Amino acid sequence: MYAFEYHRPSSLDEAVALLTSEDIKPLAGGQTLIPTLKQRLAMPEALVDLGRIEALKGIRKEGDAIVIGAGTTHAEVAASEVVRGAIPALARLAGLIGDPQVRNRGTIGGSIANADPAADYPAAVVGLGATIHTNTRTIAGDDYFQDLFTTALDENELITAVSFPIPQAAAYEKVANPASGYAVVGVMVAKTAGGVRVGVTGAGPCAFRATAIEDALARSFTPEAAKGVAMPADGMNSDIHASAAYRAALISVLASRAVAACGG
Amino acid sequence: MSIPISMTVNGQPVSGSVEPRTLLVEFLREQLHLTGTHVGCDTSQCGACVVIADGVSVKSCTALAVQCDGSQVTTIEGLANGATLHPMQQAFNDHHGLQCGFCTPGMVMSAVDLVTHAPNPTDEDIRKGLDGNLCRCTGYQNIVRAVKAGAEGMRTGMGG
Ligand SMILES: Cc1cc2nc3c(=O)[nH]c(=O)nc-3n(C[C@H](O)[C@H](O)[C@H](O)COP(=O)(O)OP(=O)(O)OC[C@H]3O[C@@H](n4cnc5c(N)ncnc54)[C@H](O)[C@@H]3O)c2cc1C
Ligand code: FES
Ligand code: FES
Numbered sequence: 001m002y003a004f005e006y007h008r009p010s011s012l013d014e015a016v017a018l019l020t021s022e023d024i025k026p027l028a029g030g031q032t033l034i035p036t037l038k039q040r041l042a043m044p045e046a047l048v049d050l051g052r053i054e055a056l057k058g059i060r061k062e063g064d065a066i067v068i069g070a071g072t073t074h075a076e077v078a079a080s081e082v083v084r085g086a087i088p089a090l091a092r093l094a095g096l097i098g099d100p101q102v103r104n105r106g107t108i109g110g111s112i113a114n115a116d117p118a119a120d121y122p123a124a125v126v127g128l129g130a131t132i133h134t135n136t137r138t139i140a141g142d143d144y145f146q147d148l149f150t151t152a153l154d155e156n157e158l159i160t161a162v163s164f165p166i167p168q169a170a171a172y173e174k175v176a177n178p179a180s181g182y183a184v185v186g187v188m189v190a191k192t193a194g195g196v197r198v199g200v201t202g203a204g205p206c207a208f209r210a211t212a213i214e215d216a217l218a219r220s221f222t223p224e225a226a227k228g229v230a231m232p233a234d235g236m237n238s239d240i241h242a243s244a245a246y247r248a249a250l251i252s253v254l255a256s257r258a259v260a261a262c263g264g
Numbered sequence: 265m266s267i268p269i270s271m272t273v274n275g276q277p278v279s280g281s282v283e284p285r286t287l288l289v290e291f292l293r294e295q296l297h298l299t300g301t302h303v304g305c306d307t308s309q310c311g312a313c314v315v316i317a318d319g320v321s322v323k324s325c326t327a328l329a330v331q332c333d334g335s336q337v338t339t340i341e342g343l344a345n346g347a348t349l350h351p352m353q354q355a356f357n358d359h360h361g362l363q364c365g366f367c368t369p370g371m372v373m374s375a376v377d378l379v380t381h382a383p384n385p386t387d388e389d390i391r392k393g394l395d396g397n398l399c400r401c402t403g404y405q406n407i408v409r410a411v412k413a414g415a416e417g418m419r420t421g422m423g424g
Binding site for chain 1: 265267283284285287306307308309311314321322323326327330333374377378393395397
């Protein structure tokens with residue numbers, strides 16, 4: 001690691017005031033940032049540790065939504081009675097991330113800010129139609145992920161919370177990379193007041209909605225309907241773990257499993 | 265730039281001065297000379313460096329020492345009570361849950377954390393609970409047996 005300076009603000013305002021240039025980066029659970037620093041893939045002048053900002057922590061039900069503070073760990077989401085009661089698929093997703101130690105430190109804000117193409121939470125942000133709250137504005141989940149590791153966040157904009165509307169039913173299914181746990185493909189299917197949503201991670205450069213499957217499920221909410229949609233392989237990721245065509249096929253298969261898990 | 269930090273390690277108050285980039289495992293091994301916590305991969309994957317910080321298991325190669333300023337940390341050295349091994353350590357001994365022993369401190373710490381949160385784990389719970397720990401020797405079967413026995417030892421307050 002290159003040397004850097006370290007700040008530990010205790011309030012969001014202090015943190016925002018410290019984030020004055022693109023060479024100063026926020027640090028959350030460190031489960032992505034610390035490995036990146038060790039590989040010298042980043043050289044920030046200073047880190048601003050968000051870990052002691054109480055306002056970024058916690059989970060609450062607010063009307064028809066579950067609001068999760070950016071600094072909430074994956075383990076806290078997985079174990080939360082509030083989340084398990086309202087959106088069990090989201091608790092399950094959090095419990096499938098990495099391993100126990102990664103879940104004990106990694107946070108939802110860090111995961112969504114990082115926007116790894118194979119991360120799990122992006123499928124929930126898109127599939128459940130979440131809203132990202134930042135220190136300056138709110139961003140619709142549909143507009144948030146833009147490309148590989150690229151989001152709608154401005155330089156030094158901080159995620160403060162993510163709110164997930166409570167669906168009528170939802171399920172998350174993934175094929176995990178056996179070594180890391182990251183999604184080769186992960187699919188969140190949700191039945192909501194506004195229709196069926198299908199959020200996909202792992203398959204493309206960033207999370208997206210499989211609208212062809214959504215249309216098929218709007219006509220018939222059955223596993224067969226999801227499986228019957230052939231997703232195009234164009235633009236899908238291809239690597240040693242899976243070809244583009246295999247990933248495209250997995251989307252329909254995992255969507256059909258998720259529909260079955262929703263009782264469809 | 266050096267930053268003063270203090271924490272409670274294995275029940276003892278300790279303090280030191282670290283660069284921001286100092287990892288928790290470096291502070292434990294190099295400043296406190298607690299070399300029971302191992303570094304296997306240094307890439308957040310093998311779990312040889314697992315310690316318990318503020319009640320949960322963490323990979324000490326993937327936490328900065330400054331992030332743990334004020335924390336309560338337990339390392340493998342903090343488990344035994346004098347000459348009496350912790351039930352989980354005793355169970356690894358009794359059930360041959362190790363060969364070379366390099367992964368063992370991390371395995372034991374992850375297992376203690378697992379059993380603290382799930383006192384009566386199934387084999388499946390144990391395998392999932394040890395997802396973040398790699399062993400290149402044992403083939404895991406005896407580790408699972410040891411953790412099961414260690415869980416029973418922790419429940420009854422006896423050696424495994
Ligand atoms: C072995 C291993 C296995 C893993 N497996 C999986 C997996 O299966 N699925 C999965 O989804 N992930 C996986 N991860 C990644 C893990 O979920 C990370 O916790 C997550 O990607 C980053 O969260 P963090 O809190 O650790 O963020 P950090 O590493 O601290 O930060 C990540 C990035 O986000 C920025 N950031 C952090 N917080 C904010 C904020 N509030 N606002 C704006 N920017 C912010 C940081 O500046 C940095 O650029 C794995 C990681 C490891 C080490
Ligand atoms: S040394 Fe920390 S996970 Fe391998
Ligand atoms: S006993 Fe040798 S690595 Fe596990």
